[in-house]
Amino acid sequence: MTSRKGEGEWRDAAMEIVRVEFSGWVSVRCVFRLQPGADQVYEERITLWRATDMDAAIELAEAEALEYAADLDGEYTGLAQANQLSDEMEPGAEVFSLMRSSGLDTEDYLDHFFDTGTERQQGSPSFDLS
Template structure:
């Protein structure tokens, strides 16, 4: 199959940063061009193993993939996941988006903000 016949996929992998005292978890989304979803996931899983080995991280046993609609470009959706929780927007964001204990490589979140949380005692 030629490169032109291959599709693009975003693949989400998960890690535990075991060298760090708190052992935080990382979600990582990478883009892959492949013949099908299984091939994209296989590429991402090989990359995940290498990434984890280079950084002494643990790869967690979950890989999720999303087929892009065409070739990625400016403003392309690269991942989408629906959550059915019945929660309020604030509760949802507190649980899934950016709790106080998260760190982003380059924080750039905008939108709904939660009320300040009380300081831990």
């Protein structure tokens, strides 16, 4: 998505340009490597920024990502993906969207990108809040 004074544009599934009103909010997903070595863990973290455009939000998010990684004795991988929000912040507002083309069927897609069996999420054996 690219920003233009108060509006953004992106391509929909048919690759048609769609213009959306920009709310001034941008979410940024950053990826971190924690616990380097055999038991290393990667964390995807989405933060919310008030910014004039996506570039400014990424700059803010990356500065914060470096601090966050240092606090955890981890490493910011350098990957930042931004999403310009068109919704005002209220319950149910979309805060992140990433579209990806894939020839995989639904189960294979989810297994490949989201449910590999190594995620640390509530309900999994590796989920530990301590």
